[in-house]
Amino acid sequence: MNRRYLGLLADVLRQSWRHYPGATAALLTVKAASAGTTPALALALGAAIDGIIRGDRTAAVLGATAAALVFGLTVYLKDLSRNLDAMLVDRLGALHLRRDVESRLAGLPGLGHLERTDLLDRVTLLRGFGWRMSASLWTAVIAVFVGLRLILLLVVLGTAVTPWLLPLVVFAAAPIYFERRGQRTTFQAELDTAEAYRLQRELFNLATGPAGGKELRVCGVGDQLAERQRAAWSEALGVRYRARVRAAAGNLAGWALFTLGLGAGLGLVVYRAAHGDGTIGDLVLAVTVAATLRDALQDALFGVAEAMAGRTLADPYLWLRDYATTAGHPGTLPAPAELRDGIVLDRVSFTYPGADEPAVDEVSCRLPAGSVVAVVGEYGSGKSTLVKLLTKFYQPDEGRITVDGTDLADVDTARWRAGTSAAFQDFGRFHVRFRDAIGLGDLPHLHDDTRVAAAVHAADADGFAQRLPDGLDTQLGRAYAGVELSEGQWQKTALARASMRPEPVLFVLDEPTASLDAPSEHAIFQRYMDRARRLAERTGAITVVISHRFSTVAGADQILVLDRGRLVEQGTHADLMTAGGRYADLYGIQADAYART
Numbered sequence: 223m224n225r226r227y228l229g230l231l232a233d234v235l236r237q238s239w240r241h242y243p244g245a246t247a248a249l250l251t252v253k254a255a256s257a258g259t260t261p262a263l264a265l266a267l268g269a270a271i272d273g274i275i276r277g278d279r280t281a282a283v284l285g286a287t288a289a290a291l292v293f294g295l296t297v298y299l300k301d302l303s304r305n306l307d308a309m310l311v312d313r314l315g316a317l318h319l320r321r322d323v324e325s326r327l328a329g330l331p332g333l334g335h336l337e338r339t340d341l342l343d344r345v346t347l348l349r350g351f352g353w354r355m356s357a358s359l360w361t362a363v364i365a366v367f368v369g370l371r372l373i374l375l376l377v378v379l380g381t382a383v384t385p386w387l388l389p390l391v392v393f394a395a396a397p398i399y400f401e402r403r404g405q406r407t408t409f410q411a412e413l414d415t416a417e418a419y420r421l422q423r424e425l426f427n428l429a430t431g432p433a434g435g436k437e438l439r440v441c442g443v444g445d446q447l448a449e450r451q452r453a454a455w456s457e458a459l460g461v462r463y464r465a466r467v468r469a470a471a472g473n474l475a476g477w478a479l480f481t482l483g484l485g486a487g488l489g490l491v492v493y494r495a496a497h498g499d500g501t502i503g504d505l506v507l508a509v510t511v512a513a514t515l516r517d518a519l520q521d522a523l524f525g526v527a528e529a530m531a532g533r534t535l536a537d538p539y540l541w542l543r544d545y546a547t548t549a550g551h552p553g554t555l556p557a558p559a560e561l562r563d564g565i566v567l568d569r570v571s572f573t574y575p576g577a578d579e580p581a582v583d584e585v586s587c588r589l590p591a592g593s594v595v596a597v598v599g600e601y602g603s604g605k606s607t608l609v610k611l612l613t614k615f616y617q618p619d620e621g622r623i624t625v626d627g628t629d630l631a632d633v634d635t636a637r638w639r640a641g642t643s644a645a646f647q648d649f650g651r652f653h654v655r656f657r658d659a660i661g662l663g664d665l666p667h668l669h670d671d672t673r674v675a676a677a678v679h680a681a682d683a684d685g686f687a688q689r690l691p692d693g694l695d696t697q698l699g700r701a702y703a704g705v706e707l708s709e710g711q712w713q714k715t716a717l718a719r720a721s722m723r724p725e726p727v728l729f730v731l732d733e734p735t736a737s738l739d740a741p742s743e744h745a746i747f748q749r750y751m752d753r754a755r756r757l758a759e760r761t762g763a764i765t766v767v768i769s770h771r772f773s774t775v776a777g778a779d780q781i782l783v784l785d786r787g788r789l790v791e792q793g794t795h796a797d798l799m800t801a802g803g804r805y806a807d808l809y810g811i812q813a814d815a816y817a818r819t
Contacts, residue, residue: 227536231362234355238314249306252299253364257371259296266292307360315356323539326546331635333615335545338575342420344538355536393483400476404469411465413537415458422458425451555628557637561591561727561762562626565612569621572611581607583787584621589780591626592758594751594765596775598805599784605768606647608784609732612766613642643726647733647768649716651707653699656690659715663722673722680753681717682746717746721753729757729765747774772809781805 238246270285272278327335327345335345429447566588573580582604589595597605610616611623614635623630630638643663652659660677661668674694678687690696690705697704698715707715717734731750750765757763769775776795783791783798783805791803798805 226540230355230536230540231358234314234319235363237318238310238356241318242310242313245306245310249303249310249360250363252303252306253367254370256296256299256303257367258374259292259299260371261374263289263292263296307364311356311360315354319355323542326542330546331552331614332617333610334575344416344541355539358536389483393480396479396483397473397476400472404466404472407469408462408465409537411462415461418454418458418461422451422454425454552635553631553633553638555632555634557633557641558626558628558727559641559761561764564591564593564626564762565589565630565728565764566624567621568624570611570618570623571620572607572616572618574607580619580787582611582618585784585787585789586621587782587789587792589764589766591762591764593779594754594758594767594777596767596769596778596781597784598769598772598775598781598808600808601770602786603784604787605784606732607787609644609646609730609766609768612728613644613730614638641723641726642728642730643720643723644730645717645720645732645734646730649713651699651712653701653704654697655694656687656696656698656715657694659698660718660722663719667722673724674718677718677721680721680749681714682749683711683714683718686711686714714746725757725761725763727761727763729754729763730768731765732768733770734767743771743774751777772805772812783808 235246266285266289268285270282270289273281273283273285335342425447429444429451567585570582570585571580572582585604585608597608599605607616611618612630614630617631625633652662654662657671657674658668660674661670663677664673667673671694678684686707687693698707700706713734720729720731720734734746734750750767754763754765757765767775767778775781779794780792781795781798782789783803785804791798791801791805793801799809
């Protein structure tokens with residue numbers, strides 16, 4: 223175990239002491255007391271046998287009584303330890319450690335850990351972190367006390383029987399050494415197969431979930447999907463199985479060495495008793511210790527295995543702590559409450575990690591305060607990536623973005639987003655009450671029915687909202703016996719959520735009407751254009767609209783045309799049509815297509 227992992231265990235122990243001091247102290251006391259019961263039982267039994275052989279009734283009775291009391295205490299402490307351990311593991315894991323992981327993940331300012339496969343592999347390993355890490359802590363603590371019990375057992379053998387038995391400590395260490403080696407091997411195998419495991423789980427969710435159910439059945443690809451899932455699972459299991467076989471071979475070697483040493487030690491005790499250099503009580507003591515030594519070793523190995531298994535989660539968690547510190551660029555400057563000049567992009571470039579080509583390539587433009595800016599282009603031209611840069615989900619690799627002359631990287635991320643409203647094309651479908659699905663857009667006003675109703679109206683969602691069986695209190699989603707909305711209704715809910723903040727300085731609509739029919743699309747765009755003009759008058763807000771339907775963006779103050787990440791044209795609709803460039807070509811192609819239909 224490296225120093226950082228030990229430090230993490232110490233931190234978890236401190237949390238246990240801070241939140242549950244009484245139970246933690248009780249468990250540590252019980253573990254410490256349990257370490258001495260087995261050697262005490264062996265000594266008591268040895269004394270009782272020697273008393274019987276010598277005819278010393280008092281010694282025999284005292285020894286037997288002590289053995290009975292120690293045995294009863296052992297059983298009681300074991301039961302008490304199990305209950306305390308289960309309580310602490312469950313409470314500490316579920317209420318504190320898991321929440322810590324969730325808070326750290328939710329607090330990451332960017333999207334890299336959700337979009338990069340190498341980071342997703344590590345996040346996948348964090349599933350179940352709370353319970354497993356809590357269990358690893360107490361198992362590691364148990365391993366310490368089990369090690370103490372092993373030492374006491376060997377000391378008893380060495381002092382009460384013969385010092386020649388002390389070398390057994392070397393043989394006892396062999397299984398522990400090989401167990402640690404095996405755990406490192408299996409841990410690396412789990413890390414190497416995280417991607418295959420994640421693929422298997424996603425394929426299973428796809429095959430059993432409602433999202434792709436219709437298409438999968440119409441296309442008849444169920445068997446192929448099951449085969450791909452089986453192949454991914456087989457790949458992961460194959461690597462892990464081979465690692466476990468190697469670990470098992472090492473464990474066998476460790477136990478073979480221990481058995482050899484223990485057999486030689488017991489043979490020595492028998493030889494001494496047969497030649498008058500020891501007593502029958504020594505032999506009983508040695509046999510008792512030998513019997514419990516195996517159990518103690520197994521407990522120690524289990525402790526080592528669990529503690530090492532905790533590294534499967536500890537390493538990704540330590541990575542998460544480091545990543546949360548280095549990945550974010552939170553900034554410290556206050557975000558503006560209103561815009562005077564606007565947003566300027568100066569030779570901004572960005573390439574996704576692992577990609578060969580930039581998603582945004584040397585884009586320079588100015589978004590004037592109070593303007594409505596449309597961003598158009600074919601799929602994959604960089605439109606959504608540009609929005610991610612404006613909302614600080616990613617930082618530019620080159621160039622910079624300024625807001626009223628201040629570098630956006632230096633502006634506090636949380637405050638900047640508090641002044642931003644956005645509806646994204648991959649909007650969330652939250653299975654909560656309808657009012658909460660909208661109120662999430664502005665948490666301080668989550669229960670403000672007036673604000674929620676205004677947001678519903680802004681998104682042209684009054685019609686279906688009035689038909690919901692319980693109105694704003696209607697549960698959404700079949701997963702919780704709620705109402706399942708249509709795709710268009712889910713999108714209107716997302717638009718309403720984006721309308722909760724009354725005065726954002728940046729309002730982003732990323733394909734806001736892709737799932738809506740033409741009349742709804744026209745009505746919503748008209749409402750949001752009116753809203754954009756009102757916001758511009760109050761705060762100088764900039765509204766950025768991304769749409770694949772060119773007819774909806776003709777009224778924008780400025781249109782940016784992207785092609786393969788580069789800004790190839792910019793201007794008003796009239797200017798761009800007159801120029802006869804890329805925008806005019808795309809507009810004409812789409813107009814002809816609509817005319818033919």
